[in-house]
Amino acid sequence: MDLSYLQPIPNEPALFIKNKKILIVADLHIGIESQLREQGLNTSSKTQDLLDRLLKICNKNKPNDIILLGDIKHNIPSSTIQERRDVKIFLNTIKEYGNIHILPGNHDGNIRKISPKEIIIQPSDGFLIENIGFTHGHRWPNKKIMKCDQLLISHTHPTIMFTDRLGYKTFEPCWIKAKFIIQKLLEKYPDSTCSSLLVIPSFNPLCGGIAVNQEGITGPIGKIIDIKNSQIYLIDGTSLGKVKLIK
Secondary structure (H helix, E strand, O other): OOOOOEEEOOOOOOEEEOOOOEEEEOOOOEOHHHHHHHOOOOOOOOHHHHHHHHHHHHHHHOOOEEEEOOOOEOOOOOOOHHHHHHHHHHHHHHHHHOEEEEOOOOOOOOOOOOOOOOOEEOOOOOEEEOOEEEOOOOOOOOOOHHHOOEEEEOOOOEEEEEEOOOOOEEEEEEEEEEOEOHHHHHHHOOOOOOOEEEEOOOOOHHHOOEEHHHHOOOOHHHHHEOHHHOEEEEOOOOEEEEHHHOO
8 A cells, every 4th residue: 555645744743645735734722821821831822833834834835725633722611712813813824725624623612613614624533535534533433434544643642752861751742653453443343444543743832742652642542553563753754663662
């Protein structure tokens, strides 16, 4: 199966599907700053920074479609005034650069109400574009999605944890290229033909993440992934090998 058309954007947590000119980013978490302020970290809105980075990618790659793979907003169950304003500004700006698809994540309650009418809201249990399946990852994908060749998910904000000789820990965002545990896959999806999974890192650097070499990945689909034999890649493209080899 040739999946060479799936191209990570160099030094950015974004994916480009070359043959379809589709750009994918995930976990924007617009409005997360309000939660950070409640926790004692005073930071201004970073929405413009996210927007500038995304527009730079769009101007270089000229996508026809832009897929926001869940958690566009952050606060649940309600949204702050600033968050609603920032989400509207963000979506109204990027819709000029391609058809926008939102696949709602677990933080995206009422996202339809604050989205421009031109935005396409996809089902939260996933959708297909030819042989590629898209889902956020906070719930089980629908059965149709699991007949794809390649599944793309987000939700877990994957990172890799490094520990130096003094015990100091650092975390770097990463891509996870994984295979399913076939027996568990077929127990859940008897008709599945999906063989490969790619976990997309968070586009917002304020989100933090789950250390895959310590905790695996979150969400139900993590129960059927062979995480120890998954391949890890840093944002700059560096291959770190399999999870089980990374101490």
